[in-house]
Every structure is written in structure tokens, then in C-alpha cells.
Amino acid sequence: MKSSTFSSLPLKAALLENIESLGYTQLTPIQAESLPHILEGKDVIAQAKTGSGKTACFGIGILSLLDLSSFKVQAMVVCPTRELADQVCKEIRRLARFTQNIKVLSLCGGVPFSPQSDSLRHGVHIVVGTPGRLQEHLRKRSLRLSNLKILVLDEADRMLDMGFEEAVTEVISYAPTHRQTLLFSATFADPIRELSQKFQYKPVTVSIEEGHHADVIEQLFYEVEKNRRTDALGYLLSYHRPESTVIFCNTKKDCHDVANELANSGFSVQALHGDLEQKDRDQVLVRFANKSCSILVATDVAARGLDIKELQAVVNYELPWDPEIYVHRIGRTGRAGNNGLALSLCAQQELPRVKAIEEYQNTTAKWDEVAPFKMSHEDRFEPPMVTLWIDGGRKDKVRPGDILGALTGDTGISGTEVGKIDIFDNHAYVAIKQESVNAALTCLRNGKIKGRSFNVRKSQWG
Ligand code: ADP
Numbered sequence: 292m293k294s295s296t297f298s299s300l301p302l303k304a305a306l307l308e309n310i311e312s313l314g315y316t317q318l319t320p321i322q323a324e325s326l327p328h329i330l331e332g333k334d335v336i337a338q339a340k341t342g343s344g345k346t347a348c349f350g351i352g353i354l355s356l357l358d359l360s361s362f363k364v365q366a367m368v369v370c371p372t373r374e375l376a377d378q379v380c381k382e383i384r385r386l387a388r389f390t391q392n393i394k395v396l397s398l399c400g401g402v403p404f405s406p407q408s409d410s411l412r413h414g415v416h417i418v419v420g421t422p423g424r425l426q427e428h429l430r431k432r433s434l435r436l437s438n439l440k441i442l443v444l445d446e447a448d449r450m451l452d453m454g455f456e457e458a459v460t461e462v463i464s465y466a467p468t469h470r471q472t473l474l475f476s477a478t479f480a481d482p483i484r485e486l487s488q489k490f491q492y493k494p495v496t497v498s499i500e501e502g503h504h505a506d507v508i509e510q511l512f513y514e515v516e517k518n519r520r521t522d523a524l525g526y527l528l529s530y531h532r533p534e535s536t537v538i539f540c541n542t543k544k545d546c547h548d549v550a551n552e553l554a555n556s557g558f559s560v561q562a563l564h565g566d567l568e569q570k571d572r573d574q575v576l577v578r579f580a581n582k583s584c585s586i587l588v589a590t591d592v593a594a595r596g597l598d599i600k601e602l603q604a605v606v607n608y609e610l611p612w613d614p615e616i617y618v619h620r621i622g623r624t625g626r627a628g629n630n631g632l633a634l635s636l637c638a639q640q641e642l643p644r645v646k647a648i649e650e651y652q653n654t655t656a657k658w659d660e661v662a663p664f665k666m667s668h669e670d671r672f673e674p675p676m677v678t679l680w681i682d683g684g685r686k687d688k689v690r691p692g693d694i695l696g697a698l699t700g701d702t703g704i705s706g707t708e709v710g711k712i713d714i715f716d717n718h719a720y721v722a723i724k725q726e727s728v729n730a731a732l733t734c735l736r737n738g739k740i741k742g743r744s745f746n747v748r749k750s751q752w753g
């Protein structure tokens with residue numbers, strides 16, 4: 292099944308010639324795994340990290356399927372942001388250079404609507420757009436999908452992160468049920484699998500996971516007396532400066548104390564333990580997942596069900612008794628082909644726990660040293676994002692696209708500056724890169740969301 296060159300695939304000669312002229316000689320791994328299925332017309336759910344050549348997978352799939360004599364929309368690609376949609380358009384046009392008449396149209400917000408409708412009326416083969424603007428065109432019937440053969444959800448994980456599930460669902464409701472559906476994502480978290488179940492028919496699953504646990508997670512142990520643990524933590528955090536860390540404690544009390552001490556030293560930290568009310572738990576998780584808080588201190592019970600991708604480090608403030616729990620804890624880092632760091636503090640009397648871990652994993656523990664260290668405010672480091680709180684939510688009919696639109700309009704910031712969007716009943720959160728937070732505040736305060744002005748401020752807890 293697997294092939295390594297484009298010429299081994301059943302492609303039109305002109306398309307093949309063009310691909311080769313682009314300098315693509317070998318198939319990338321995700322292309323080798325997915326293209327044979329895509330070209331057979333099957334539904335495919337594909338996972339691979341950024342930069343692995345996913346656009347060409349569906350781009351070639353689309354170009355092989357098009358009937359150029361018909362100027363109806365036959366393929367639609369849904370992307371999370373305008374920038375990504377523009378990149379996809381460019382790559383498809385490059386792949387399509389072998390023929391003059393392929394019309395690819397970008398349908399994104401932030402630009403006037405009616406020129407897009409005009410273009411659609413003149414006939415288009417492929418549309419690439421963001422969920423909000425596609426929804427608008429479909430509702431107004433300027434875009435019709437009755438001839439759609441192939442539907443692509445690109446960067447589906449990011450679309451869910453940005454809260455586009457409802458919009459995507461509506462957009463897809465306009466597509467014929469008899470179609471080919473391709474879903475691309477950097478992760479295979481549960482919500483992605485659910486999306487696939489909802490919209491795909493007998494999909495072939497293709498995943499390019501690099502490395503194995505043992506290779507991607509670096510495990511280091513530190514012998515530290517009990518009363519020096521928090522200073523050791525401060526040292527390790529300031530040294531590694533991970534964007535996202537979960538520190539595991541064995542008790543709720545430790546969880547509390549560690550979070551307080553780190554917060555007092557100016558670290559961006561929150562505690563997650565069983566005593567939190569649902570509302571506070573939601574807030575803690577929103578901030579941690581959107582990277583406006585770098586450190587989460589948690590008990591095993593509280594961390595259950597925590598689904599955070601790209602956790603850079605796991606720290607054991609205290610080792611668990613059971614080596615299986617240790618393995619479970621550290622398995623939360625080093626996912627999706629990223630490297631992970633697992634740092635464990637251990638007092639002398641706890642050395643038997645390390646022994647148990649060594650036996651369980653059949654490895655020898657790697658020991659490292661903590662430099663002498665006293666925590667101070669100089670060691671704090673900022674998380675990459677800031678959370679903005681918006682005084683309007685689902686009940687005000689605020690949708691993610693409205694917030695993104697208000698942020699990225701003509702005088703706005705770029706979509707790449709916007710992180711996760713979380714909508715609750717009466718309010719919403721949007722994460723913005725530190726450097727753009729003032730510009731974002733100005734946009735949201737001066738502009739309108741859904742034609743209304745909402746209260747917007749930096750979230751009180753960060
Ligand atoms: P992804 O969507 O997986 O993040 P892209 O589709 O954006 O990745 O591709 C990343 C880069 O690799 C692009 O510049 C693309 O032109 C290039 N590329 C794709 N396929 C190949 C190939 N088979 N050989 C060489 N370069 C390729």
C-alpha cells in the first residue's frame with residue numbers, strides 16, 4: 292500500500308509533472324500513508340505535526356477529483372483562521388499550476404462580503420474559508436454545495452480550540468451526505484474523534500507519531516531534603532522555563548501550599564484540587580489550556596480527565612508510591628511528537644520509590660543536581676498569552692467568529708496573535724499573545740461584537 296514517490300501514485304500526468312517541478316520528489320510520511328486512501332475516495336482522518344505536508348495530501352486529492360468542465364463548487368476546505376486559509380489557497384494554486392482554469396477562492400471574514408459573492412457567481416471549483424464566513428455565505432445562499440464532492444477540515448484541533456464546533460457543524464449541514472470527508476489534525480484528542488464520528492463514513496485512520504515515550508520524555512531525578520523542595524522547584528522552573536507544567540502533589544494541602552509559595556514569588560501558577568467549585572475549576576482549566584497560566588499544581592484525582600496537549604514538563608513534587616501512577620503522570624508530557632521533561636524531587640527516605648520506578652520501567656534513573664537557590668521575584672517568567680474576559684456569552688449569541696472578527700478586522704491584529712476562545716453562557720474568554728494584548732483590548736473596546744459593545748478587560752486572574 293505504501294509508496295514513497297509521487298510517480299507510484301495514480302495521478303494525472305500533468306499534475307505529476309507539476310508536483311515534480313515544485314521540487315517534491317519523495318512523499319512525506321503522512322503523504323505516503325494517506326494519499327493512496329484519499330485517491331481511492333475514502334474518508335481519512337490524519338494526524339501529523341505541523342510542517343509535515345498535510346496541505347498537499349488534500350490538495351492533490353482535490354485536484355485529482357475535480358471536473359473542470361463544471362464551474363460548480365466541488366471542494367471545500369474549512370480552516371480556523373484567515374492566515375491558514377490563505378496559505379492553503381496558495382499551496383493549492385501552486386499544485387494546480389498545470390492547468391489554467393482552476394478557480395480557487397478564499398472565503399474569510401475581515402474583508403467585504405459582496406466581492407466574494409460576485410466571484411462565487413462567476414463560477415468557482417474550490418473554496419477555502421473560515422467557519423464564520425462560510426456560514427454566512429451558505430445562509431445567504433451565495434454559496435451552494437449541492438455539487439460538493441470533497442470536504443476538508445484542516446487543523447481541526449485548532450478549530451475546536453477556537454470554539455468553532457457549532458459553526459463547523461452548521462456549515463457541514465449544507466453539504467451533501469454522499470461526499471468524501473478528510474479531517475486533519477495535529478492531535479487525536481477525544482473531541483477530534485467525536486468530530487470524525489459525526490461527519491465521516493468509515494474513515495481510515497492515519498497517524499504519524501514520532502518517537503516513543505522513553506525516547507521523547509527525558510526523566511530526571513533530584514535528591515532534595517523535604518524542607519528545600521519549594522526552592523528546588525523554583526530553581527527547576529526558572530532554569531527550564533516551560534510554557535506549561537503540571538506539578539503533582541500527593542495531598543491537597545501540599546497542592547495549596549506549593550501554589551501559594553510559587554505565586555508569592557511571582558510565578559504564574561494555579562492550584563487544581565478537588566475542593567474547587569465547578570466554576571473555578573473551569574476558569575483554572577481555561578487559563579492553563581490557553582497558555583495564560585504556565586504552571587498548574589494538581590493532585591492525581593484533580594488532574595483526571597485533564598486533556599492538555601503540548602504539556603512541556605511534569606514535575607513530581609513528591610513521588611507517588613505506585614510506579615504505575617508515576618508513569619501515568621509523566622505520560623502527560625511528550626505527546627504529539629514533542630519532547631517532554633519529567634522532573635522528580637525525592638527525599639532520601641523516599642529512595643525506595645525510585646527503585647520501584649526503575650524496576651517497573653526497566654531503566655536506570657538519571658540523577659541530576661539542583662544548584663543552590665533561593666527564590667526571588669527575578670526568576671518569574673511570563674506565560675506566552677494573556678486572557679481577556681468578555682462580558683457576553685452564548686446567551687448573548689456571541690460566537691467565536693464574532694470575537695475573532697472583532698479582533699482581526701481591517702485595523703485589527705493578525706489571527707496568529709489569537710489563541711483559544713472559550714464561550715460560556717454569560718461571558719467568554721479569548722487568549723491573546725502578550726505583545727498584542729493592548730492592541731487587542733483597543734480593538735474589542737472600540738469595535739463591536741455582534742453590533743454591540745461589551746465590557747472587556749484583562750481577566751482578573753491573569
Ligand atoms: P502542514 O499542513 O502539515 O503543517 P504544509 O502542508 O504547510 O504542512 O507543508 C509544509 C511545507 O512542506 C510547505 O512549504 C510545502 O510546500 C512543503 N512540502 C509539502 N510536501 C512536500 C514534499 N513531498 N516534498 C517537499 N516539500 C513538501
Ligand code: MG
Pocket residue numbers: 345346445446
Ligand atoms: Mg496545515
